[in-house]
Amino acid sequence: MELIKINHLTVNVAAKKLFEIASLGINSKQKIGLIGNNGVGKTTLMKLIADISNPSEQIKATGSITRLCNWAYVPQLLNAQDKSGGQREKLAISRAIAQLRNAPKALLLLDEPTSNLDFEQQKWLINLIRGLKSSCLIISHDQHFLNQVCDTIWCVKDQRVITFKGTYSEFKRAQEKQAARVQLEYNEQEKHLNQLKASFKRHAKQAGSFSHPKKHISSSDWRSKSLGKVKAANNVARATKNLSRRIEKEAKTLTRPVFRKQITLKNGAAQMKNEAIAPKSKALRLNPQKVVAYHKLLFTIEQEVNLTYQNKLILTGANGVGKSIFLKELFKRKLTGFYHPQLQIGYFTQNIIKLQSDQTVLEAIMKSSIFATSVTMQVLGDLHLWQIRHQKIENLSGGQLVCFNLARILTGKYNLLLLDEPTNFLDLEALAALVDFIAAYPYALIIVSHDRSFIEQLGLPKWMINHQRLSTKVAASKQSSASNDNNLELLKFQRDQLMLNPEASVTKIKQLTAEIEQLQNH
Template sequence: MAHLLGGESLHLEYPTKVVFDSVTLGIAEGDRIGIVGRNGDGKSTLLGMLAGLVEPDGGRVTVRGGVRVGVLDQADTLADDDTIRSAVVGDRPEHEWAGDARTRDVLAGLLGDLPWESRLGDLSGGQRRRVALAHLLAQDWDVMFLDEPTNHLDVEAITWLAGHLKRRWPAGSGGLLVVTHDRWFLDEVCTMTWEVHDRIVEAFEGGYAAYILQRVERDRMAASSEARRQNLARKELAWLRRGAPARTSKPRFRIDAANALIEDVPEIRDKTALQSLALSRLGKDVVDLLDAGVSYGDHTVLRDVEWRIAPGERTGILGVNGAGKSTLLGLVAGSLAPTEGRVKRGKTVKVATLTQRLDELEAHLNDPVRVVLERLRTSYSFGTGSKTQELTPGQLLERLGFSSAQLSTPVKDLSGGQKRRLQLLLILLEQPNVLILDEPTNDLDTDMLAAMEDLLDSWPGTLIVVSHDRYFLERVTDNQFAILDARLRHLPGGVDEYLRLRALQDAAPTSSAGSAAAGPASGLSGADLRTAKKEVAALERRIGKVQGEVDAARAALAEHDHADYEGLAARMARITAAETDVAAMEERWFVLTEEIG
């Protein structure tokens, strides 16, 4: 493949730190490269050097003649007085940009909800970031450098961006270098991964899953001293191989080697033990939303919400910005009262919320981390059953990636990712039994995300997560719900089902009035269509009920006399039969939803 650009013997250092030492690498036609590594190790700096934005102290960057390079960095260079139109298409005539399929696709994928003539100074930071990305993607480039392009994008926009980048250039042409902590995006788009660590850049074939396998092999062969990091990687690999069926066909790594590496790795969560412990801490009643709704004047945010949250339940919530996710969390947390229906809360429920605002740190900004810890509990119970251990706050911080030297750092001087991890620690030390995470992955690198996931695997309580990070959502939750048309809807098919439903929802307004009234094209007659929709609704209710019974039965197993083998076998047989029923109902649900369209 033809060389596009590269760096030779790159050296960069700051007064207190050498960032890169004699790094040589290159980008060829057809390369789609993801950059990973811990925060502060130089990912964005490497991208900046190759893009010509950062001058190395030694070595050189070469670009093949005629190669056009486009860059999305972290800086906001948009002029406040510009409009979205002028920022994205400049002074190009309307017939020119409107007639260009790529430009239309970019506008629909990123800016469909924003008025075309809006002044940039009136937009939020996230909206301005989307405009900058649209401006870049609407132009022709041979190589593109993207620094955290998924920031401020929801699940749908991230999915669109992945598809756009995969089809942007013909196979074997163009070059892409992307820094992102979104592991689903890395797996979906990238064919090579560069890991930045210890002043070097190490190349791995494949996306994130393939990189994890090769890193485990590397660490094992080198007898790496980073035992904790290695174990987390092996655990994550086990989940990738066992827990993500939709992804297994994408990473092209050796399955036999992967199975050999994870054969002694247990399931990522002991669901029975966690549910049993959650039941003992919470009782049978957690939070029940009973025909709950919230309206502001004539505007209905939520309606007819029926959700009985079980002890130990792990649920992800999806929905577009403004759909009502924060309102739903407010009902669960008790900070918001419904305007219709009611919310029933168990007597022992203690809810804690990891917000996006870092509120928990406001009172500690001038204090060193060590002083903050001294005011907290002396220990924290971690794990389940025989694996339960008592960790000090300092040990827990170490597990979340803090070094002993950082304990003397004032909270205000911590990085965004460090503040996020300290915020989680403060909440966990309150010993809540219902934990709400609202966009918890902001500012965290892939290693720290894995550390947070590992911590949550042994957290014995009810977990509710709102996140645009698809990988994290699928990794830490067992089922997903979406807010669609102000209603809460269970998603047996997970994120893929949500994206399909949203695509149908977006397509509906574009059809004629007659066809919109009749619903999506399905091939069913009006009567059959109504019958199918009723059956789908009934199946969703039945699936939710039976799955709740299964979860409760599994939790009860922990209290059963294990010497009573016959009774235990009978209970397991009933659970297995119920799970078989759920699988059959879900299969029927999929068939019907395909017929409905």
């Protein structure tokens, strides 16, 4: 049963076409993931379906959207980087579902619902949507989430909406196969064009041989002796002209496929050598201490924590445990410990502060970048800042400002980056580029993220804040060893007590002895 019907829809923003849809629909129980690069019109499309208009937006839409259902819309929760962000998101989604509970035909519209959710809250949302009988249209850049809940993908690209029945991973594989076919076709066309150009050169050379007399022969004698070759000369000239036309025509239709080059961070590694900082030297060492905020204990660093200039890691933990506070305190150097004299910390946070600057995006980034010009330009392109490179920083929108701040921190004169949820405002292409950047980055990084696919792609070691403790791999190993020692002593005590009891079970004593031996051999 069709819930939404879209026909001949064309959407323009400030007299520029955003996208067009010939025919599209949403059916009962369908779970649709709406994806695409930032700025292509995903939220605009969702708002049009939800019949929400904003007078301040210069949006003009022609065509029709027929709504044959009840619907509820949950917008993206922006600037909610506090401990209650996830709870606020859960509450908004729960209210929307309650609003649709008694509707026989219902559609839930969610814009980036996982941005503020930790892993447990994401699991809650995945199970919730899976169990819903309502249809869903969900804007998301979270690949894991899309794979878990969506059976259909809508991709806004090149001013149209591509539809695909299947999971996001299946859609991605189909797109990769299509890209491979396009590349193969391009290679064949390019090969044929080169053959035509080679043939043209041969014909042009042959035509030239007909038009020039040989040495020591007058022009009149040459023409009289070459009358039989005039026809051949004319044929060659016509063939050359035809080849020229074919080459011009095929060259116009030959379009090189767009693909992203793998990033190489030139200059950065050289700067490290210039500063005489060995990669394995300590960037910082944190003493055991309590981390407190607003007169409340968040967690304890129980063991000494070391970070070298080549360490890259993920900091995980539920919302509210203190991850962002930890990065902030580290940036301000308020945590007690040793900080290398040449340590330069770059700190990215989602909190948007409007910058008053006459500088353009390009001027500001180029002034502070430690990398080669080509690399810096590529980062601007990856974060979709290239098209606004000549725009003044003070005129940037909120989303553009977040991407500018991220680009400024990534390319800046730092050797330790603290990145707090850098993926929230990035589309899927920018996310893939960020993974490449981090893999190639020559310095230390600590990243806070709840994006499972992003974390899996990075494959970095993890620190975790759990049960009010910061656990690193080394610390966790020591804690595990200490726990084993405690268990061993307890089991020995229990066995000794049983051996002193004449009524104790021999089987139980043997069982405890086996457990003791197992721990001793561990």
